[in-house]
Amino acid sequence: MIQENLAQVRENIQEACRKSGRDPKEVVLIAVSKTMPIPMLEEAYSCGCRDFGENKVQEIMDKCPALPSDIRWHMIGHLQRNKVKYIVGKACLIHSVDSLRLAEEISAQAGKKQVEADILVEVNIAQEESKFGISREDTLQLVEDIAKLPHIHIRGLMAIAPFVENPEDNRKYFRQIRELSVDIGAKNIDNVTMSVLSMGMTGDYMVAIEEGATMVRVGTGIFGKRNYH
Numbered sequence: 001m002i003q004e005n006l007a008q009v010r011e012n013i014q015e016a017c018r019k020s021g022r023d024p025k026e027v028v029l030i031a032v033s034k035t036m037p038i039p040m041l042e043e044a045y046s047c048g049c050r051d052f053g054e055n056k057v058q059e060i061m062d063k064c065p066a067l068p069s070d071i072r073w074h075m076i077g078h079l080q081r082n083k084v085k086y087i088v089g090k091a092c093l094i095h096s097v098d099s100l101r102l103a104e105e106i107s108a109q110a111g112k113k114q115v116e117a118d119i120l121v122e123v124n125i126a127q128e129e130s131k132f133g134i135s136r137e138d139t140l141q142l143v144e145d146i147a148k149l150p151h152i153h154i155r156g157l158m159a160i161a162p163f164v165e166n167p168e169d170n171r172k173y174f175r176q177i178r179e180l181s182v183d184i185g186a187k188n189i190d191n192v193t194m195s196v197l198s199m200g201m202t203g204d205y206m207v208a209i210e211e212g213a214t215m216v217r218v219g220t221g222i223f224g225k226r227n228y229h
């Protein structure tokens with residue numbers, strides 16, 4: 001099932017790229033494997049997936065040693081400061097940085113481990129109260145503040161769009177975050193690049209790609225429905 005699902009998702013990515021005149025090589029598919037058991041990740045790996053997304057530090061810690069070392073682990077969930085020490089050096093990219101305090105801790109832990117940490121700033125694009133992320137208005141200031149810290153590098157922005165029935169309803173949000181990223185990129189802030197736009201999930205990744213996503217985070221569309229307990 002995973003094989004067929006992946007083939008479909010990849011075809012959809014190609015299609016969205018064709019529609020918007022983009023090169024599919026610009027779009028990284030992150031297989032969001034949270035709650036999924038190791039054999040399912042192995043199957044996705046055997047189908048060529050190398051980028052996996054998890055939303056819990058503990059799950060990355062458990063899964064990482066059990067799977068091939070060329071996997072790139074993406075931390076996409078809310079990150080507590082007391083867990084930062086476990087994830088720095090393990091995750092290739094932390095997508096969910098939304099405060100200076102969190103960035104400071106990542107910077108400090110990266111310094112301690114003598115590694116460099118790549119991060120995205122998470123923007124609460126629809127200003128939903130239930131979501132983490134910084135408001136659009138405060139994003140530039142946060143980027144400027146984080147940029148001054150050592151051992152941490154902002155690579156772009158991440159956003160979680162609202163849950164909607166019709167993915168077209170999220171197009172305006174994807175467009176806004178892309179505009180925000182272009183605006184911030186144009187400021188040429190030292191130690192900041194805006195090359196990554198992480199947006200789009202199973203329900204709306206095609207629209208997100210049409211609006212400029214360079215990373216899409218797809219869980220259900222690859223692994224099927226999750227069972228939360």
Ligand SMILES: *Cc1c(COP(=O)(O)O)cnc(C)c1O
Pocket residue numbers: 032034055076077160201202203217218219220221
């Ligand atoms: C779970 C999750 C996803 C994937 O969601 P699907 O709808 O299953 O594709 C993407 N991004 C984040 C931040 C998530 O927590």
